[in-house]
Amino acid sequence: MTEADTVVVGGGIVGASIAFGLARSGESVILLDEGDIAFRASRGNFALVWVQSKGLAMPAYAAWTQRSAKEWNDLAAILRSETGIDIAHSQPGGFTLCLSQKEVDARLTKLQQFHSQPNVAHFPYEILDHDEVKRRLPHIGDKVVGAVFSPLDGHANPLLLMRALHSYLAMKGSEYRPTHAVEIIERTPEGFRVKGGWGEIRTAKLVLAAGLGNARLAPMVGLEAPVKPSRGQLIVTEKTVPFLHNPMVTIRQTNEGGVLIGDSKEDAGFENVTGTGVLSVMADRAIQMFPRLRHLNVVRTWSALRVMSPDGFPIYDQTSCDPPAFVTSCHSGVTLAGVHAMTLGPALAQNARLPETLAAFTPKRFHVPAN
Ligand SMILES: Cc1cc2nc3c(=O)[nH]c(=O)nc-3n(C[C@H](O)[C@H](O)[C@H](O)COP(=O)(O)OP(=O)(O)OC[C@H]3O[C@@H](n4cnc5c(N)ncnc54)[C@H](O)[C@@H]3O)c2cc1C
Missing domain, CATH: 3.30.9.10 (D-Amino Acid Oxidase, subunit A, domain 2)
Incomplete structure (x- = not known):
């Protein structure tokens, strides 16, 4: 007997966003989280939903990020209507301000390199001089030389996002269990047995989204997350x-x-x-x-x-055995909350597989043979 369709380990923004997508697709989810002493990026971040610098050297990341920025609008609307919590999401466009011509030139070079990558999803942007930035942002100082502006960028309140995601899970009959640090994971014929000082839970599917904790947990199920x-x-x-x-x-x-x-x-x-x-x-x-x-x-x-991760890009992977275990680690979990909640969670619920578009994010890319 399993207690939940899926156990998600890690109740930060990444785990809670994926759990939202699973629960919205009709799965029963138990979200296990460590206590207040844990390292928790989700409670200390800058909360940008940011597109304009993502995907140089990995076009798949550019597409995934841009999709997430779009899906954020649906996520924020669903959370508001279902939980009554306004997570202060807005997408008015974002600026990268530059304090010297050298900084402007460096940004320009990166943007040109980005857009000259084969098969990359282009994003709209403008290069602005001081006067144009001043017209749009009247409070800038004289030392601002210029800026890059992209209309896709935005921000949100990360603590309200967490509260809304956890509230949504409770409304759907799923559970957030804090102070449930996972110490051991074992495979069983039906799935997995997840254990800690608090006891144990059996589950069919398992998602590891424990932030820095993934480095220790992933090898227990034959995966890796070298974060x-x-x-x-x-x-x-x-x-x-x-x-x-x-x-x-x-x-x-x-x-x-x-x-x-x-x-x-x-x-x-x-x-x-x-x-x-x-x-x-x-x-x-x-x-x-x-x-x-x-x-x-x-x-x-x-x-x-x-x-x-070693190259700064996200890690997504799954085991080949059935039922599968999944691992997800990323350093822009606020930005990616849109796709984690609206695309990844539902895909794991419906197909028990990662979407094909995530193949590029396997940690096997770090297995470079020594010269
Ligand atoms: C200073 C800073 C600024 C940032 N700015 C942005 C930004 O502007 N935009 C953006 O998109 N991203 C930003 N980020 C990144 C973003 O905060 C992270 O990508 C995101 O919070 C990661 O979420 P997570 O759930 O994977 O990890 P975490 O928030 O670290 O959560 C991991 C969870 O796993 C739990 N856990 C760990 N081990 C176990 C275990 N054994 N058993 C049970 N639970 C466990 C922990 O308790 C924790 O709650 C920033 C991060 C920092 C630090």
């Missing part, structure tokens, strides 16, 4: 009058009025601490971009750990 932490530090200011409708790659005003300034990329192992060195560089660049930020108090700083 490592990449630290990001963030600053949030006191609330202020709305002045920034669009998200920038490193600055965004939340629906509540605070301004988020992010986010660094540091190789610091599992040390999720903050340091004034990195924070002051981030604050200084933000003030050059929007001088009015100099008058705001910082109310909090924090760091969180990204879930990073």
Whole structure:
């Protein structure tokens, strides 16, 4: 006897989004999550739904990201109508502001390289000079030389997203079980036995979406997820009058009025601490971009750990045995929540297989023979 059609291990944005798609397709799902001491990128991120920098060197990632940005609209609408929770999703287009001509040139080169890849899904963008940026964003400083704008970019409130996903699961009769760290997974004739200090659960299908925890869990079912932490530090200011409708790659005003300034990329192992060195560089660049930020108090700083694969692209894989186990790891889980909820979850429910389009994301791509 199994207790659930599918057990999803990891109750962050990735696991909860996939569980949403499974539950919406009629499956009973149990979502097992560790406690408050866990590393949880989903509770500490910058919350962009971001298209304009995704997919250089992997066209499949560009297509997957662009599809997700579109599917986000349906996800946000369903969550609002079914749970009553507005997750503050908007897609007004996003800017990457540049503080020197060198930065503009570097962005241009990357965009040209991106769009010259064979079979890549192109996305709309504009290169703007200072005057045009000023016309669209009147509060920028004189040091902004130019910007890249893409109308596909947006943002959301990640904590409300998690709450809405968990509420939706409860409404569908599925369960979110916190403080249920998984220690051992065993294969059984019917599927899997998942064990921890809290007891054990039997399930037919298994989805591993445990963020950095996937590195340890995936080999238990014959899969792999060679992910490592990449630290990001963030600053949030006191609330202020709305002045920034669009998200920038490193600055965004939340629906509540605070301004988020992010986010660094540091190789610091599992040390999720903050340091004034990195924070002051981030604050200084933000003030050059929007001088009015100099008058705001910082109310909090924090760091969180990204879930990073060796090439930075997501990992999706499944076992060949039946019923299958799946593994999913990615470092842009907010952006990909649209496809995880609206495409991947339903595919796992209906076909018990990954969509064909995800073949490129197998971790077998890391098996490069030594010279
Ligand atoms: C600073 C920063 C900024 C970011 N900005 C953005 C952004 O702007 N846009 C974007 O798209 N993405 C962004 N991200 C990335 C995004 O936050 C992550 O991709 C996403 O949160 C990953 O979700 P996850 O559920 O895979 O991992 P996590 O949130 O880390 O969740 C993993 C979960 O698995 C659980 N777990 C682990 N081991 C076990 C176990 N053995 N048993 C049971 N449960 C287990 C943990 O409790 C945890 O809740 C950012 C990340 C950081 C750190």
